Amino acid sequence: MKIIKKEVDYAIRALIFIYEKGGKSSITEICRNMNAPNPFLRKILQILSKNGILKSTKGIGGGFEFNKPFGEITLADITYLFTEKIKKGSCPFKTPICSNSHKCKLKFKISEIEDKIYEQLSSVKISDLWRP
Amino acid sequence: MKIIKKEVDYAIRALIFIYEKGGKSSITEICRNMNAPNPFLRKILQILSKNGILKSTKGIGGGFEFNKPFGEITLADITYLFTEKIKKGSCPFKTPICSNSHKCKLKFKISEIEDKIYEQLSSVKISDLWRP
DNA sequence: AAAAAATGATACTATTTTAGTATCATTTAA
DNA sequence: TTAAATGATACTAAAATAGTATCATTTTTT
Numbered sequence: 025m026k027i028i029k030k031e032v033d034y035a036i037r038a039l040i041f042i043y044e045k046g047g048k049s050s051i052t053e054i055c056r057n058m059n060a061p062n063p064f065l066r067k068i069l070q071i072l073s074k075n076g077i078l079k080s081t082k083g084i085g086g087g088f089e090f091n092k093p094f095g096e097i098t099l100a101d102i103t104y105l106f107t108e109k110i111k112k113g114s115c116p117f118k119t120p121i122c123s124n125s126h127k128c129k130l131k132f133k134i135s136e137i138e139d140k141i142y143e144q145l146s147s148v149k150i151s152d153l154w155r156p
Numbered sequence: 157m158k159i160i161k162k163e164v165d166y167a168i169r170a171l172i173f174i175y176e177k178g179g180k181s182s183i184t185e186i187c188r189n190m191n192a193p194n195p196f197l198r199k200i201l202q203i204l205s206k207n208g209i210l211k212s213t214k215g216i217g218g219g220f221e222f223n224k225p226f227g228e229i230t231l232a233d234i235t236y237l238f239t240e241k242i243k244k245g246s247c248p249f250k251t252p253i254c255s256n257s258h259k260c261k262l263k264f265k266i267s268e269i270e271d272k273i274y275e276q277l278s279s280v281k282i283s284d285l286w287r288p
Numbered sequence: 289a290a291a292a293a294a295t296g297a298t299a300c301t302a303t304t305t306t307a308g309t310a311t312c313a314t315t316t317a318a
Numbered sequence: 319t320t321a322a323a324t325g326a327t328a329c330t331a332a333a334a335t336a337g338t339a340t341c342a343t344t345t346t347t348t
Contacts, residue, residue, distance in 0.1 A: 083316025086323045137276045144269045215345025
């Protein structure tokens with residue numbers, strides 16, 4: 025089961041890199057270090073920026089720095105910037121193929137399960153992921 | 157987050173239909189009832205058959221029936237016929253983009269999380285999904 | 289024996305999602 | 319004013335998911 029997208033993976037590692045660099049870095053620098061495609065990482069960090077995880081400054085000497093304390097960022101924070109949450113009590117399939125949807129409990133179970141996944145992801149801080 | 161594939165959805169509903177039909181039915185009959193594409197459902201039930209959930213008989217009057225008691229089949233049983241499990245402690249990405257993989261804890265966390273998902277899925281019996 | 293009605297196996301195609309690229313605009317420091 | 323950064327956004331490529339097509343095999347009925 026795919027829990028983490030590549031975007032999330034890149035985001036996590038970029039955050040850790042920025043932290044190690046003392047709290048600020050640029051796409052170019054991050055990419056040089058972690059071997060991610062520059063324009064893709066850029067798109068990713070822009071999303072973190074728009075969502076209050078990072079803040080950015082343009083121009084020479086610019087880059088991305090933390091807007092939220094590094095130690096408070098969780099796996100859930102990042103994952104759910106790139107992953108749609110299932111709406112509670114609605115069938116997860118676009119075509120409502122099923123004629124019994126009014127008595128179907130699957131949709132409720134699924135969102136219960138997603139809640140638990142979310143709990144799990146929330147319990148993991150990005151800062152806990154690196155280093156022994 | 158996508159927890160259930162369409163194959164799993166169809167499989168679940170087919171199982172419930174077979175149960176309601178008294179424990180045996182054919183693809184044609186199931187499809188007529190639940191509006192799934194016949195050859196796709198066929199492929200799905202063949203997988204359930206190969207994996208000991210159902211057993212099949214060919215020829216006129218044939219079809220699929222339970223090989224395992226309906227009440228014992230869980231969401232995990234079905235899901236993991238169609239979903240790869242993440243290998244413990246191995247990076248989930250094919251290209252090992254990351255130079256720090258020896259100190260990376262993400263892979264361990266991910267498989268811990270998958271274990272919890274599995275627990276959740278195991279706790280849901282297919283027989284619990286229908287009816288009020 | 290032959291035809292019909294079922295599943296088995298498997299290769300192929302289409303659609304959707306994920307991953308990644310390209311490009312032009314804007315900001316800022318040197 | 320130019321270079322070095324991000325912002326926005328449209329486009330393309332690759333991979334995964336969903337679905338189709340076809341031929342083989344088995345079994346029952348006629």
